[in-house]
Amino acid sequence: MILNLPLLAVLSGVGVTWAASSPNCLSGSSFDTCCSNRDAVGKGTVDGVVMNYACGTYAKDETVGFGTVHKGAANAKECAGLCASDASCQAGFWSKVGSKCYLLNGSGYKTYHNKGTFLLFEKTTEEPGSVDECKDRVDSATSQCNAEKDKIKQQGSQLLQKCQDEKDQAIAGAGSKCEAEKDAIRKENAQLAEQASKQCEADKNQSLTQASKQCEADKNQAIAEAGSKCEAEKDAIRKENAQLADQATKQCEADKDQLRQQAATAASEYEKKIADLQTQLTQCQANVPTAKPVPAIDPNCESNSWVNMCSSCSQDTFVIDGKEFKKKCGVRTVGAREEQWLYRASLIACMKECATRGDCLGVGWRPAEGINGVSYHQSPHIPALVQLTNTTKHCHAHISIGGPLRNVPVWNEHLLYMPERGTPY
Incomplete structure (x- = not known):
């Protein structure tokens, strides 16, 4: 499925004075700059492949969903480069939230324009020479004019x-x-x-x-x-x-x-520039999201957290260093690589560490592996946990391997996950 973008102008001759245009969104420029208009569309060349792009648009396949996910893509150009280097990739989109890159291999997908923080790109069969030649001539004419x-x-x-x-x-x-x-x-x-x-x-x-x-x-x-x-x-x-x-x-x-x-001419030009900058500032201020209030942490959730978190902690949602975590008790989590973290003061400390890592989807724990620095076991005669010996304060991080998390009911295993990086099913 290829976006049909209209040819906006035909450039010819030398010495033509051109006004400044919007930056190419596949050139590595700021998303907020080139997609300040969420209806903007254009064309660019990435690693020798000509692609059409559209701001505020994403794609979804009815069979495979959003396709292959790559995290940590700094910008749309880097995401499009991953698609350009993969012959099976037909299209994809980059999400500013979480810097995620989604690649789709087939043509059975649909595009959705919701004016969000997405940038869709699709491969074309065009040769890159015409696009690059046009850009070079514009740059040359602009430089000569200046x-x-x-x-x-x-x-x-x-x-x-x-x-x-x-x-x-x-x-x-x-x-x-x-x-x-x-x-x-x-x-x-x-x-x-x-x-x-x-x-x-x-x-x-x-x-x-x-x-x-x-x-x-x-x-x-x-x-x-x-x-x-x-x-x-x-x-x-x-x-x-x-x-x-x-x-x-x-x-x-x-x-x-x-x-x-x-x-008078210079003053008029300066007044226009000041008005334009004021308009841009107003738009920028209007686009700044309002910070969500950070809920206080229930003391029962932090004190003796390995036991209390799922027994006497009243909270299900935590905001740690700007990242939101959700609690799910009595589940074993699969679909990611478990990384064992020892000597952590509490589950709050585990969440803080996970929030700083872009590949961490959440943290899990088993009360028997570390409760305030001691180990517990289940007695066959007493239906409660019995203290045994000192041990490490132990949680495990779920490190992304490219797929979503999945939960299986297990009574003595629990999970704290970040919804913005994926909700388990």
Whole structure:
């Protein structure tokens, strides 16, 4: 049974700018990131096999149930890799709860979409080249686009700084030039006046009578010419300064308008990013499960626990280090490997140790094997247990071998199991 996923886009050419897309859920990315939308579907390649996948979906075979179970699969990619390496595997799904991987070998299964913490994957007959080539071209175009954008930003900053430096230099240069030209005019006027005065005195001394009128005429002409020239040069300086100031003002206003536009655009982008992040934070907070209250442990269940647990303990459910355990008395448990644990202070300590191991399905005990550090036996004449000798405080762990636990009625054997890792039948 193969999921028929629509072809979302056809990529062609070079230099196309692409928006960021959702990560490939078979690439090892976080389940909460790529499956934040539990209706998301997609396609990915794992170990050379192209697979379709769907978030919030699992599969079940009417004959074999959920198929072969592998525990401790860190993510959907690792689970899909187990299926890719098995020629008989047709599909499977990964469960975030317990990091479990379920593999199905036949095609007689059905898929169920309940928007839970599952990710279904199914093999296809496609060649991986087209998928990988498409991804490579997208990655290449995205990388090239980002590099070109960074280069344009850098060039823009350099040009803006260069423009500002040239403006500052032009204004400073115009002011310095104006002062220098005015000083030159003053100096020239002073020199002309001095020359005229000396010439006048010389002419008067040479021929006071003849040169007096000519001297006055020359002086008046020189003063008039100098004054006209000074006024013309000052007018030219004023006009040039006004033009430079007007150009500088217009350029400054244009630069300020451009900077304001850039600042407004950047502010709008930042506000959108902040709104998007706030939305993601709200969704993330909404998805955080409410912690269940941890029930207190009845003292009768912990004190002399090998005997009291099934005789005077009022609790059937225990929460140890965040893991829930259920109690079943008078049953022998099979379907797992028994691992003997000695020198444990109580059954509570046994449950704590089991909770830390991912392959531990539960713990069992036989009262005759350890009651507060002593051994008991059944007397043929007294219908009660009789203390014999000191011994180890003894329980046994049920270590997973890939199948479920099964119970058989036996009066002097008992079980504490974790429902999230499998309920015995």
